[in-house]
Each structure stands twice: as C-alpha cells, then as structure tokens.
Amino acid sequence: MTKTTSEPPVRARDLSGEGERLERAQMLSVELLQQVYAGSSLDTATQRTMTQLDALGPHLKAVCRDTCYGVLRHRGRIRALLAPLLKDDNTQVLLKTLLEVALYQIAYTRIASHAVVDHAVKSAGLLAHPAVGGFINAVLRNFIRQRENLELEADRTAEGRYSHPEWWVRRMKRDHPHDWKKILELAQTPPPLTLRINIRKTTLQGYLDILQQNAIEAYPVGVSGVHLVQAISVEHIPHFFDGWVSVQDAAAQWAGHILAPKKGERILDACAAPGGKTAHLLELAEIKLSALDQDGLRLERVKHNLDRLGLQAELLCADAVDLETWWDGQTFDRILLDAPCTGSGVTRRHPDIRWLRRSADPSTMSVQQARLLKALWRTLKPGGTLLFVTCSLFAEEGPKLIQGFLTEQADARFKVLPQPPFEQGWIIPDALHDGFFYALLERTR
Numbered sequence: 001m002t003k004t005t006s007e008p009p010v011r012a013r014d015l016s017g018e019g020e021r022l023e024r025a026q027m028l029s030v031e032l033l034q035q036v037y038a039g040s041s042l043d044t045a046t047q048r049t050m051t052q053l054d055a056l057g058p059h060l061k062a063v064c065r066d067t068c069y070g071v072l073r074h075r076g077r078i079r080a081l082l083a084p085l086l087k088d089d090n091t092q093v094l095l096k097t098l099l100e101v102a103l104y105q106i107a108y109t110r111i112a113s114h115a116v117v118d119h120a121v122k123s124a125g126l127l128a129h130p131a132v133g134g135f136i137n138a139v140l141r142n143f144i145r146q147r148e149n150l151e152l153e154a155d156r157t158a159e160g161r162y163s164h165p166e167w168w169v170r171r172m173k174r175d176h177p178h179d180w181k182k183i184l185e186l187a188q189t190p191p192p193l194t195l196r197i198n199i200r201k202t203t204l205q206g207y208l209d210i211l212q213q214n215a216i217e218a219y220p221v222g223v224s225g226v227h228l229v230q231a232i233s234v235e236h237i238p239h240f241f242d243g244w245v246s247v248q249d250a251a252a253q254w255a256g257h258i259l260a261p262k263k264g265e266r267i268l269d270a271c272a273a274p275g276g277k278t279a280h281l282l283e284l285a286e287i288k289l290s291a292l293d294q295d296g297l298r299l300e301r302v303k304h305n306l307d308r309l310g311l312q313a314e315l316l317c318a319d320a321v322d323l324e325t326w327w328d329g330q331t332f333d334r335i336l337l338d339a340p341c342t343g344s345g346v347t348r349r350h351p352d353i354r355w356l357r358r359s360a361d362p363s364t365m366s367v368q369q370a371r372l373l374k375a376l377w378r379t380l381k382p383g384g385t386l387l388f389v390t391c392s393l394f395a396e397e398g399p400k401l402i403q404g405f406l407t408e409q410a411d412a413r414f415k416v417l418p419q420p421p422f423e424q425g426w427i428i429p430d431a432l433h434d435g436f437f438y439a440l441l442e443r444t445r
Contacts, residue, residue, distance in 0.1 A: 022115070025060045026105075026123045028052055029067040030097045037097070042068060042352040071104045072351035073163065073188050078103050080160030081150045085139045094127055095136065102140055113144055163188060167359040168344070175395040179428050183393060186429050191349040193231040194432065195245040196253050196276075197224045198283050198309055202244050210238050221250045221432050223257050243309040248276045249349075251421075251433040252391070255336060256280035258417065258440055259387045261287045265333035269313075270320045270376055273298030275305040277338055277389075282311040289313040290332075292320055321375045331381035339369040341390035341397045345427075345435025362394040366401050373405055377412070380443045385415065388439040398437035399425060405441075415440040 028049065035045035046053070046065075053061050071078065078100050086096075102120035106113045117140045121133040143150065154160035158169040162184040172180040197204050204224055211218045216238075217229040227250070234240045234247065255277045261267055263286045269278045272291035282289055291313045293299045299317050306313060318326035342361050343353045373388060380386055390397045402425070406412050417438055421427050429435040 021056065021060055022063075023119045023123045023126070025056055025064045025067070026098070026101055026119055027127055028056065029064050029071070029101045030094065030123070030127065032064070032068050033071060033097050033100070034094065036068075036072065036352050036355070037093070039356065041356070042072065042350070066109075067101055067104060069190075069351055070108055071100050072355065073348075074104060074108060075100065075351075075355060076159040076163035076165070077154055077161070078107075078163075080154035080157055081107075081143065082139070084150060084153060085142050085146075092128065095124065095132060098124060098127060098136065099139055102136070103143060106140065106144065107147075117141065117144075164347075164354050165357075165359075168354060168357075171359075171362070171394055176393065176426075176428070183429055183435065186431075187347045187351070187354075189348060190231075191434070192250075192432050193228045194221060194248065194250045194253075195226045195228065195237070196248040196280060197226065198244055198246065198279075199224060200283050200310075201242070202239075207238075207244065214238050222253050225250045225253050227432055241308065246276060246279060246305070246309065248280070249346075249434045251345075251427040251429075251436040252276060253280065254421075254427070254436070254438065255338065255387060255389055256284050258438060259334050259336055259385070261285040261334060263287070266290075266330065268292060268332045268335045268376070268379065270335060270337045270372065271339060273302050275302030277336060278302055278313060279305055279309050279311055281336065282306070282313060283309070290316055292316040292318060292326060294319045321371050323375060323378065327379055331384065332379055333381060333384050335376055335380055335384070335386040336389070337372060337376055337386060338389045339372055339397075341365050341369070341392040342394060343391055344397075345391045345393045345429065345437075348429065349434060362392070362396040365392075366396040369397060369401055370405065373401075374409075377409065377443065382411075382443055382445050384443050386441045386443070388437075388441065390437050391434060392437060393426070393429075393435045398439075402439045402441075411443055411445045413442045413444050415442050 032045045032049055036042050053064060056064060082099055082103060098120060102116050105111050105116045117137060120140060121137050124132045124136045158166045162169055164184055169184065172183055176183060197207050204220055207226060208218060208220065218226050221227045237245065239245065259281065261281050261284055266288045267281060269281060269289060269291045271293060272278045273293040273295060278291045281287065291302050296317045299315055303315060316326045342357050342365055343350060347354050388402065392398065406414060417425060417440060421433065422438065425437050425439050427433050427436040
C-alpha cells in the first residue's frame with residue numbers, strides 16, 4: 001500500500017499561528033494551480049505571480065512553492081482520495097483545487113490538520129462565498145476520519161497509486177518493464193541539486209574544498225559535478241555569480257563529455273536554450289560554437305548564462321529545420337541536438353508536465369524530432385558526430401526514433417556509449433540523475 005508520508009522541504013515549524021497570511025498562501029497556491037490546470041507551466045505561472053509571492057515573505061513564499069509542487073507531484077493520489085468524498089462531479093473547479101491544496105497540507109506536511117481545515121474554510125469564503133465554508137469543512141473532516149479506508153481505495157487505481165495519468169503508467173510499463181515502478185515512485189520525491197564545475201575557473205577538488213570551508217555538505221558526481229546534500233538558493237552558492245559553477249543535473253552533464261569537443265572545431269548546439277549544455281561545451285574546449293534556437297526570449301537566457309560564465313558563442317534565432325534562414329553552408333564537426341520532447345524524464349523536477357501532456361504527445365514530438373534530425377544531418381561533415389539527446393523516457397522519443405533514422409539514413413552509424421550510467425542509451429532516474437536518452441551518431445560519408 002502506498003502511504004501518504006511527510007516530506008522534508010518546508011516543515012520547520014507549525015504554521016497554525018500565521019492566520020491570515022497562511023490563508024493568503026493557500027489562496028495563492030490555488031491561483032497558481034488553476035493556471036497550470038488551464039495549460040500554463042508552473043514556471044510561467046510563478047513568474048506571472050511573483051509580486052504576490054514576494055509579498056508573502058520568504059517563509060510563506062516557500063510554503064506556497066512547496067504546496068504547488070507537492071500537489072502536482074501527488075495530484076493523482078489526492079484526486080483519488082477526494083473522489084469518494086465528493087457526492088457528485090459538479091463541485092466548482094476552484095473549490096476542488098482548494099480541497100487539493102488543503103488535503104496535501106494535511107496528508108504530506110506537518111501543518112496541524114485543524115489549522116489547515118480552519119484556514120481552508122476561511123479561504124473558501126474569500127475565494128467563492130462564505131456559505132461554501134461548511135462544505136469544505138465537511139469534506140476535509142471526513143477525509144481525516146476515513147483516511148485509512150480512503151488510502152486503501154486509492155491504491156486500487158494506477159493514477160491513485162502512482163500519481164501519474166493512467167496512460168503514462170501504461171507507457172512506462174511497456175517501455176521500462178524492469179524499472180517502471182522505480183521511475184514513477186522516484187518522481188514523487190524532490191529532485192537533487194547538482195552543480196557543474198567550470199573547469200576554466202576551478203577544479204573539482206578545489207571547489208569541494210571551498211564548499212567545505214563554507215560548511216556546505218557536498219560530494220562529487222560524474223566527471224565534473226557536485227551534489228549538494230541540502231538544496232540552497234544560488235545566492236548562497238560560493239562564486240556562482242563569478243561563473244565558477246552552474247546548476248545542471250548530473251544526467252544532463254554527460255552531453256558535453258560524450259560529444260567531446262576538440263580545440264578549433266566548428267560545433268552546433270541546436271535547440272540551445274537555456275544554454276546549460278552550450279556553456280559546458282565552451283568550458284571543455286576552445287571551439288567555434290553556434291547556439292541555435294527559434295525562441296528569441298529563450299535565446300536571451302543563453303546569452304545571460306554565457307555572460308555570467310565569461311564565454312562567447314554565435315547566437316542564431318531561427319527554426320533549425322529551415323536551413324536557408326541560418327546555415328551558411330559550412331559543415332560542422334560536431335552537432336548537439338537536444339531535441340524538444342515531452343520531458344517525461346524530469347517530472348520529479350517539473351511535476352506539472354505529467355498533467356499537461358496528453359497520450360498522443362510522445363508520437364507528435366517524435367515526428368518533430370525526426371524532422372530536426374534529418375535536417376541537421378545535412379549540416380554535419382563526413383566523419384563528424386551528432387549527439388541526439390532528450391529528457392524523455394518514452395521509447396518513441398528515444399530508441400524507436402533512432403532505429404528508424406538509422407534504417408533510412410545509409411550514411412549514419414551508431415556509436416556505443418560508455419557504461420555506466422547508460423542502459424541502451426537511457427539514463428534511468430535515480431537519487432542523483434534525471435531521466436535522459438542519448439544516441440551518438442557518426443556520419444560515415
């Protein structure tokens with residue numbers, strides 16, 4: 001049986017005395033989640049609401065953030081727990097979202113249950129009408145009384161047990177028959193915070209020493225990564241703004257090391273934004289790098305990242321498939337294609353993804369990825385290599401796509417990736433890695 005147990009992030013003290021400010025945090029959580037349910041990413045919704053979040057103060061801002069991430073991570077189970085308590089399906093979406101927020105706080109945090117119920121009742125009056133307070137009170141108190149039986153009932157459905165849409169669970173079982181349960185369960189936990197060392201400015205051991213001097217517990221991961229045992233904001237990461245390190249998941253850091261740029265080479269980073277892999281390639285060697293992305297605003301983020309690190313690249317704003325708009329006809333020694341994907345390997349970090357995607361999306365994305373791969377192959381010189389990357393765990397966006405490309409492209413050869421951490425191109429999520437797929441291809445003529 002899957003139990004709703006407490007998670008560590010924002011539980012330092014009981015918040016029952018926060019009064020109106022906790023109600024404001026509840027209501028703002030509802031507003032953010034409503035934007036996600038309407039189709040926005042949580043990141044976008046957070047940016048839109050930043051002024052109101054800042055007004056809560058640091059602690060309740062963190063509570064609000066934790067609540068939104070927590071509800072989205074556990075939404076499948078929360079909905080399964082709520083369903084028997086709602087007599088019909090006519091409950092207003094706004095009130096359902098408030099119930100999701102309150103139930104998450106009761107089941108997964110250390111906030112006192114009576115305080116959550118009390119503030120949810122008051123929030124209902126402010127969000128809708130005071131008369132609905134009795135309804136909110138009854139539902140939440142019924143949950144507290146019937147919790148054990150509701151837990152058992154929630155386990156009967158895939159969505160209730162694993163907090164992913166049922167179609168998603170079926171795909172994971174099919175594509176990862178040995179690891180699907182681990183993948184889904186790990187997605188319910190907070191992600192690790194991993195840094196990538198800028199080897200132009202420091203060394204791995206040198207930076208670990210600096211962290212130790214600052215009483216920040218950390219240990220090495222991968223080739224040039226550092227895992228921080230306790231997540232902290234970038235403002236508190238030593239020399240972050242001096243460009244000594246970047247925040248980048250350990251699985252994503254493999255892109256630069258596998259592509260292995262050499263001094264003087266001409267390299268393309270297609271779909272480059274927000275620029276983490278772009279910067280890594282430039283840190284590894286003196287190269288002539290073109291960073292391409294069709295989103296001008298996201299390309300600005302690449303520039304900001306490079307400026308912080310003291311690096312330079314040619315920035316190109318264009319659709320990678322439309323070669324005439326950006327390619328000068330000179331072939332590249334190496335290409336990194338970090339293709340747009342469903343993001344199914346990073347749902348621990350972005351829990352909204354699982355509720356924003358639809359069952360047809362992996363196939364739709366694979367069509368776009370195939371178009372990109374076919375177009376960019378023309379720009380690769382004979383003997384050159386292209387690294388295809390997605391942060392997806394769906395086979396349509398990984399081995400099936402590459403198998404199809406190799407069948408159609410006579411001058412393409414698959415190159416074996418290092419073991420570990422790769423399992424037939426996959427990096428399966430674990431305590432230190434998000435889920436990724438990698439395929440290294442060589443153009444033979």
